[in-house]
Amino acid sequence: MALITVSSPHTTKKGNHTGAFMRQVIYATAPGLAALTWLFGYGTLLNVCFAVLVAVGCEALFLRARGRDVSFYLSDFSAVVTALLLALAMPPTSPWWLILIGTAFAIIIAKQLYGGLGMNPFNPAMVGYVLLLISFPVEMTRWIAPHEAPALSDSIQIFLGQTNVDAFSGATPLDTMRTWAGNAEQLSNQPILHGAFAGEGWEWVNAAFLLGGLYLMWRRIITWHIPAGVLAGLTAIALPFWLFDSVRFADPLFHLFSGAAMLGAFFIATDPVSAATSRNGRLIFGALIGVLVWVIRTFGGYPDAMAFAVLLMNLAAPTIDYYTQPRTYGHKAAHRGASK
Amino acid sequence: MTDFKKITLDGLWKNNPATVQILGLCPLLAVSGSVVNALGLGLATMAVLASSNACVSLIRHYVTDAVRLPAFVMIIAALVTVIEMLMQAYTFELYEILGIFIPLIVTNCVVLGRADGFAAKNPVLPSFVDGAMMGLGFLIILLMLGALREILGQGTLFSNMQLLFGPAAQTWQITVFTDYKGFLFAVLPPGAFIGLGLIIAGKNVIDKRLKEAAKRKDAESPKASRRVRTTGNVA
Numbered sequence: 001m002a003l004i005t006v007s008s009p010h011t012t013k014k015g016n017h018t019g020a021f022m023r024q025v026i027y028a029t030a031p032g033l034a035a036l037t038w039l040f041g042y043g044t045l046l047n048v049c050f051a052v053l054v055a056v057g058c059e060a061l062f063l064r065a066r067g068r069d070v071s072f073y074l075s076d077f078s079a080v081v082t083a084l085l086l087a088l089a090m091p092p093t094s095p096w097w098l099i100l101i102g103t104a105f106a107i108i109i110a111k112q113l114y115g116g117l118g119m120n121p122f123n124p125a126m127v128g129y130v131l132l133l134i135s136f137p138v139e140m141t142r143w144i145a146p147h148e149a150p151a152l153s154d155s156i157q158i159f160l161g162q163t164n165v166d167a168f169s170g171a172t173p174l175d176t177m178r179t180w181a182g183n184a185e186q187l188s189n190q191p192i193l194h195g196a197f198a199g200e201g202w203e204w205v206n207a208a209f210l211l212g213g214l215y216l217m218w219r220r221i222i223t224w225h226i227p228a229g230v231l232a233g234l235t236a237i238a239l240p241f242w243l244f245d246s247v248r249f250a251d252p253l254f255h256l257f258s259g260a261a262m263l264g265a266f267f268i269a270t271d272p273v274s275a276a277t278s279r280n281g282r283l284i285f286g287a288l289i290g291v292l293v294w295v296i297r298t299f300g301g302y303p304d305a306m307a308f309a310v311l312l313m314n315l316a317a318p319t320i321d322y323y324t325q326p327r328t329y330g331h332k333a334a335h336r337g338a339s340k
Numbered sequence: 341m342t343d344f345k346k347i348t349l350d351g352l353w354k355n356n357p358a359t360v361q362i363l364g365l366c367p368l369l370a371v372s373g374s375v376v377n378a379l380g381l382g383l384a385t386m387a388v389l390a391s392s393n394a395c396v397s398l399i400r401h402y403v404t405d406a407v408r409l410p411a412f413v414m415i416i417a418a419l420v421t422v423i424e425m426l427m428q429a430y431t432f433e434l435y436e437i438l439g440i441f442i443p444l445i446v447t448n449c450v451v452l453g454r455a456d457g458f459a460a461k462n463p464v465l466p467s468f469v470d471g472a473m474m475g476l477g478f479l480i481i482l483l484m485l486g487a488l489r490e491i492l493g494q495g496t497l498f499s500n501m502q503l504l505f506g507p508a509a510q511t512w513q514i515t516v517f518t519d520y521k522g523f524l525f526a527v528l529p530p531g532a533f534i535g536l537g538l539i540i541a542g543k544n545v546i547d548k549r550l551k552e553a554a555k556r557k558d559a560e561s562p563k564a565s566r567r568v569r570t571t572g573n574v575a
Contacts, residue, residue: 109534113541135525 018117022077024221025267028212029084032263035208036092039201041149041168043092046159047099048084054103055083062112078117082106085125085267089260089307090132093142093169095161101135102128122314123274126307133302141303145170146192146201173199174259174303177250181298184247198257206262213266222270225279229286230265231256236287237294255294264293264306274314281317281324289313344469351473358481358536359543363449367441368482369532373493376500378486379479380434381441384423386475388445389454392416393471396459412455413446420446434503450474481539488535493527495520 036044059079063070083103090099106128114120133140142165144150150158150168157163171179173192177199180186187193192200216222238252255261260268269275269289276285289309296305327334357363367385371377395415403411424442427435435442445451454474459467491497495517501509525531 131525134528135523136521 018076018078021221022081024216024219025081026077026084028216028221029088029209029267031208031211032088032205035205036088039146039149039205040092040144042152042155043094043144043150043158044088044090046155047087047090047092047094050096050159051083051087051090051099051103052080054100055079055107058104058107059112062108063116066112066116068116073116076117079107079111082111082125082128085263086128088263089125089129089268091140091143092155093144093158093165094139096159097161098132098136098139102132105131118273120273123268123271123310126268126310126314129307130311133307137302141175142169143172143175144168172259172303173202173254174297177254177258178297178303181250182248187247193254198254202259203257206257209262209266213262216266216270222266223279223282225282226270226275226286227265229283229288230261230269230290230293231286233287233290234261234294235290237291241298249298255297259297259304260306261293264289264310268306269310269313274310274317276317276320276324278321278324278326280326281320284320284324285313285317288316343466347466347470348473351470351475351477352480353477353543356477356481356543357450357453357474358478359540361450361453362540363453364451364478365536367444367448368478368485369529369536371438371441372482372485372489372532372535373527374490374500375483375486375498376434376503377437378482380427380431380504381438381445382475382479382482384427384438384442385445385448385451386472386479387423388416388419389451389475389478390468390471391419392451393454393459393467394464395419396455397462397464397467400460408460409452409456412452412460416451416455417446431504437503450478481536484539485532485535488539489526489531491516492523493525493531494522 033044033048056074056079060070060074063073083106086102086106087099090102106124110122110124110127111117111120145168148168148170154163154168158165158168171192173195176190176192177187180190195201195203197203198206213222213227217224217227234255235252238249238255241249242251250258265286269286276282289306292309292312293305296302296308300308302308325334351357355361358365358368364385367381371381392412392415396412399411399415420443423445424435427438427442454471458470462470487497490499495515497514497516499513501512505512526535
C-alpha cells in the first residue's frame with residue numbers, strides 16, 4: 001500500500017490546474033464573442049486577436065526580465081484571459097494603438113510589476129480598461145449602432161485607424177438612457193431602448209454572456225456567489241427606484257441586460273485573485289458591485305460602470321475577507337485576523 | 341572634505357528625500373505635470389531648505405528642546421513667505437499656476453525633517469550644504485517626473501519656459517511627438533504616482549546592481565591569508 005507523501009491539495013483529477021481552468025473561461029466567452037461579432041461586425045474579433053498577441057508578448061518579455069520560467073507561466077493562459085476580457089469590453093471601433101496601450105498596461109503594470117498571477121490586487125483587464133477610459137474617453141465610448149455592422153474591409157480599416165468611424169457609430173442604450181432620463185416622450189421615441197426585452201441588441205450580447213457564465217458555473221469554474229450577488233445587488237437597488245419614478249430611472253431588466261452587466265458579473269468580478277474569497281464575503285463583494293454599478297451608471301460621469309465598480313470592490317476585498325472569515329473546524333467561533 | 345562629499349551623496353542619492361525618504365509627496369505629485377512647474381517649485385523648495393537649514397543652525401544653541409519645533413516652523417514659514425513674495429514679484433504667472441503649493445512648502449516634511457534632523461545638531465556651513473543638496477535631490481526627481489509626464493501627457497518638453505526665464509525662453513519648447521493626441525492619464529494624479537513608483541524602482545535596481553558589482557569585486561580581490569580558527573567566534 002502506498003501512502004500519499006505529496007503536500008496538499010491532494011487531487012487525483014487530471015487537468016485540474018490553472019491552465020485548464022483558464023481555458024474553460026476562454027471557451028465560455030465564445031457565445032458573447034459571437035453575439036458581439038454578429039451585432040457590431042468583425043471589430044471585436046480583430047481586437048481579441050491583437051490583444052492576445054500583445055498580452056502574450058508582454059507577458060513573455062516580463063517573465064524573462066523577472067527571471068521566471070517563460071513557457072511554464074505562459075501555459076497557464078492567464079495573459080490570454082486578461083487580453084480576451086479587455087478586448088471584449090472595448091468598443092469594436094477601437095484602433096490598434098488603443099488595444100496596444102491598454103493590454104500592455106494591464107499585463108506589465110497591473111500584473112507583472114505586482115508579481116504576476118496571484119499577486120495582483122486589482123483585476124488587470126479592468127485596470128487597462130479604466131486607464132483607456134479616462135485617457136481616451138472619445139475613442140472608448142464610440143460604439144456601433146446594432147445591426148449596422150461594418151463589412152470586414154471597413155472593420156480592418158477602422159482597426160488600422162484609416163477610416164473615420166463616425167459613419168458607423170451610434171449611441172448605446174446606456175448612453176441614450178443617460179441623455180433622455182426624465183423625458184418620457186423622448187424615451188418612448190428611442191428605438192434603441194426598446195428591444196425584445198431590454199436595450200436593442202445589447203440584450204442578446206448580455207444573454208450570450210449569461211449563457212457562457214452558466215456554463216462556467218456548471219463546470220464549477222466559478223461558484224454562484226459573486227454573479228448572484230452582482231445581479232441581486234443591481235436588481236435590489238434598481239427596482240425600488242424604478243417603481244418610484246419609471247421615467248427618471250431605468251428598469252432592473254434594462255440594467256441587467258445592458259453594457260457589461262453579464263460580462264462583469266460572470267467573467268470579471270469572479271477573478272479568483274482579486275475578488276473576496278469566503279462564501280459570505282463573495283456575496284457581499286458581488287452585491288456591492290451591483291449597487292455601485294447602478295449608482296455610477298445613474299449619477300456618474302460615464303455611461304457604464306462595471307470597471308470602476310469592480311476596481312473599487314477589489315480594493316475592499318481584503319476588508320470583506322477579514323470580516324467574513326468562516327469558522328474553522330474545531331473552533332466555536334470564527335477568528336478574525338489578529339484579534340485575541 | 342569627505343564630510344561635504346558624504347552630505348552631497350546623501351542628499352542626491354543615498355538618502356534622497358523623494359526616492360528614499362519618500363517625503364514631500366504632496367507637492368511632488370501635484371505640480372510635476374510639466375518641466376516648468378517642476379522647476380519652479382523645485383527651486384523654491386531648494387532655496388527654502390538651504391536657507392532654513394542655515395538659520396536653524398545659527399540659533400541651535402539658544403532654543404530649548406521644548407520650543408524648538410515651533411521656532412523652526414516660524415523660521416521656515418517666514419522664509420517661505422519671502423520666496424512666495426519674490427515669485428509673486430518676478431514670475432507672477434508661474435506663481436498663479438503653482439498657487440497653494442508655494443505656501444504649502446511650509447508643511448513639506450523634508451524642510452522640517454532636515455531642520456530637526458541635521459541643522460539642529462550641526463554647524464552652519466554643513467547645514468547649508470545639507471539643505472542645498474537635499475533640495476537639489478528633490479529638484480532632480482521633480483524634474484524627471486515633470487519631464488516624463490510632460491512628454492507622455494502632451495508630447496512636448498520644456499513648454500512655457502518663458503514663465504520662469506522670460507520671453508527669450510519661448511522658443512525652448514521641443515515637440516517630441518508631432519500630431520500627438522495627449523495621454524490624459526499621465527497628466528492626472530495616478531500618472532504621477534505610477535511615474536514616481538517607476539523612478540523609485542529604477543533607483544532600487546541600480547542600487548542592487550552596484551551592490552552585486554561591489555560584492556563580485558570584493559570576492560575577486562585576493563584575501564590576506566587567515567588562519568583557520570576552530571574555537572571562539574568566527575568573524
